[in-house]
Amino acid sequence: MELRFESNPDPGRWRHRRDEGKGRSVIAFVMVLLLVGALGAGGWYGYDRFAGRFLAADFDGPGTGEVIVEVKKNDSASAIAETLHGAGVVKSTRAFVNAANENPDSTGIQVGQYKIRKEMKASDAVLALLDLKNKYVEGAVTIPEGWTKMQVFTELAKASGLKYEDFEKAASDITKLGVTAAWLKRTDGKKVDKSNIEGFLYPATYELPKNATAEDILKLLVKNFNAEMKKLDFEAKAAKLKISPYEALVAASITQVEALLKVDMGPVARVLYNRAYSGDFPCGCLQLDSTVNYWLRLNGKQGKSSEKLTIDEMHGEDNPYRYNAPGMSIGPISNPGEVALTGAIEAPKSDYFFFVTIDAKGTMAYGKTFDEHNANIQIACRNGIPIC
CATH class of the missing domain: 3.30.1490.480 (Endolytic murein transglycosylase)
Structure with missing residues (x-):
């Protein structure tokens, strides 16, 4: 190509003859x-x-x-x-x-x-x-990075002619779809919910087999997830961070939602690890709007901007994804792609506990203290980011 x-196929055609100069x-x-x-x-x-x-x-x-x-x-x-x-x-x-x-x-x-x-x-x-x-591919379905399982089920139902409920039912036990035992463990004492397929629906374009059942289709997506995790050596690299692959998957799913630029995927994941595992963050929790909004969407509600979230929505005890829930989130909040997954297992070491988007390009700024975080927020406000 x-x-x-x-x-120009004929450069000479643009040359002027002397007797045409005045007219031209x-x-x-x-x-x-x-x-x-x-x-x-x-x-x-x-x-x-x-x-x-x-x-x-x-x-x-x-x-x-x-x-x-x-x-x-x-x-x-x-x-x-x-x-x-x-x-x-x-x-x-x-x-x-x-x-x-x-x-x-x-x-x-x-x-x-x-x-x-x-x-x-x-x-x-x-x-x-x-x-x-x-x-x-016409007749295929594309799963973008960062979609929730609800969005994926909706798209798969539309593409296959099956019902949304068919996919909910088929996803009731992820071990029957190809998720292996290595993904059912955590190092922090929390349990992995075998009925939660969030995080395992790998973003890609899939050509759906004719007359496939919901179970067939979900197995196809999980099979691709397993293949991509093998390429990334995800389990071994998560072990080097002294966390389970599932916890790294959770971090990747949050990073996918929080960070826009590739360069920030690793640093944002590290902030999550610092908050959840270091013992140096006061609450030992994530304190993220994104996890709270995921809970709202799970319950059929719309996500909200920070200033519109209520105290009950952020801190309600019935919400396992609440603002101050201790440690790493109980489960993934999206289906992350390769860049976010790589960032989660190759997160560069840092002392940062805070991050915030400071411009329309998606640039992140990081802080070690709340004062540094507030200074970064003021930068964001001056750049027109609506977080003030």
Whole structure:
């Protein structure tokens, strides 16, 4: 696949003959006037289309939402760029072509449809097209990172024609679906609930077998989970942290929800470990809105922002995911992907007990003390993050 803009096939055609110079100068002047008039009439819309095609404008963040795009046979980088720009994935075609040229693996982009995010940084868009997990197959179902089991059951029911309740029933004993005994232990004395499949529904795109039962489909997802855990050497690396693989899975599920950027997955997981296991955090608890909101969703309610959570919702004794529940959370709160899982088992050592998102890009700031945390919150407020 050609990864550069096609060069002018006939450079000589732009050369002027001497006897045409004056006439062409007049024509050029008129064209400039017409262009200025068009820009005045077209305003920002015309400029934006021009910038999108010829300037290397780029998005900063990891993207949002989802869109399906198609890479066709013999598509050049510029053709792919046009497709992505038209779908709102990249901010400019030039940014994508530049990113493709800078990534030698981009020649491996395959023909097909991809489900990727809109408003992505161009270099991330290249990586998204190289990741076969993003390939879209008609009739298949895609499980994104961070979805809860409720969301997964809903999507599987829609794709398979089965009922939501079929998946609830099939998930009542995870050991019958392929979850091994190694995942049923904890080092902190808490019990693993064998009826809770949260965390084991590995995010990926699955082509569902025809006439498959809910049990068949869940076994397919758990089988993929087991394969990915083996690749990551998850159990052995969790043991080096002196925790069970299940506790590391719980941490990964929380990290998936709390952190936006790849660079923060490990550090956020370490904060969770410091709070739950170090003995140096006053309550020895997690104190997270995300776990409280998971409990609300389990009970058919909507999640809430921090300032709207009630005292009872945060601290109610009937809520095992409550704000001050001691130690690591009783179970996963989402189904984490590879990056969050890796962060949980390769969490870099630190003395941090606090983290907070401080800008629209998802940048995290960390603190050892509550005073440092408050200072980071003020930074977030100045950046327009609605947490004050």
